[in-house]
Amino acid sequence: MAVFTKIVIMRVFEELLAFKQLDKITVKDITDKCGISRNTFYYHYQDIYQVLKAYVQYSAEHVIELMVEDEGEDGKAGLKEIRYLEANRELLCNLYRSAANEEVRNCLQSASQIIFDRLIESVSQGMEVQAEDKKILSAVCQYTVRGIMTSWMEEDGMLNGETLEQVLVRLDYLFKGAIREALMRSASREQGLLPESKML
Numbered sequence: 001m002a003v004f005t006k007i008v009i010m011r012v013f014e015e016l017l018a019f020k021q022l023d024k025i026t027v028k029d030i031t032d033k034c035g036i037s038r039n040t041f042y043y044h045y046q047d048i049y050q051v052l053k054a055y056v057q058y059s060a061e062h063v064i065e066l067m068v069e070d071e072g073e074d075g076k077a078g079l080k081e082i083r084y085l086e087a088n089r090e091l092l093c094n095l096y097r098s099a100a101n102e103e104v105r106n107c108l109q110s111a112s113q114i115i116f117d118r119l120i121e122s123v124s125q126g127m128e129v130q131a132e133d134k135k136i137l138s139a140v141c142q143y144t145v146r147g148i149m150t151s152w153m154e155e156d157g158m159l160n161g162e163t164l165e166q167v168l169v170r171l172d173y174l175f176k177g178a179i180r181e182a183l184m185r186s187a188s189r190e191q192g193l194l195p196e197s198k199m200l
Helices: 002-017 027-034 038-044 048-070 079-087 089-097 102-123 131-154 164-175 178-188
Strands: none
Touching: 002 027, 002 038, 002 048, 002 089, 027 038, 027 048, 048 079, 048 102, 079 089, 079 164, 089 131, 102 131, 102 178, 131 164, 131 178
């Protein structure tokens, strides 16, 4: 029953976040919509930010589940994740508008790191890749997608006249295999030696 109540609180939080910025959501909003007492809320969560962390963690895990489902589906990889983001655009925009709050920003960055670390681990299975190389590749993915997402949220759901799905499918086509190739270069690098640096 306790687990069920926690999930209900998180779901109501999600519903509220679809039309309210985080700093406008109150414990009373949640308890009224859930039909529970404040004591029940505080039994499960310390405050709104703890609900946010639980929700972002849940969402990151859901995106990872979609990634796992997509593995091996040539030509469809990433579509479920993209459509999940597009379906939740208003919610993401409200989180983005609250991101001046350091706790919100850190929470979103943590989710981004979890997702892309999982992606890099998945692609690098069976390879002996240096941990630092995995870390920098994950960071590059995070910064790239974060920049695209920021523009998408600021420009009313379009990017240079294209939807998020169109933009990310285009990127997938242009850079397909680039992460795997980078990981393979890392795996084949002679132990302890860095290759000569050649930009572009």
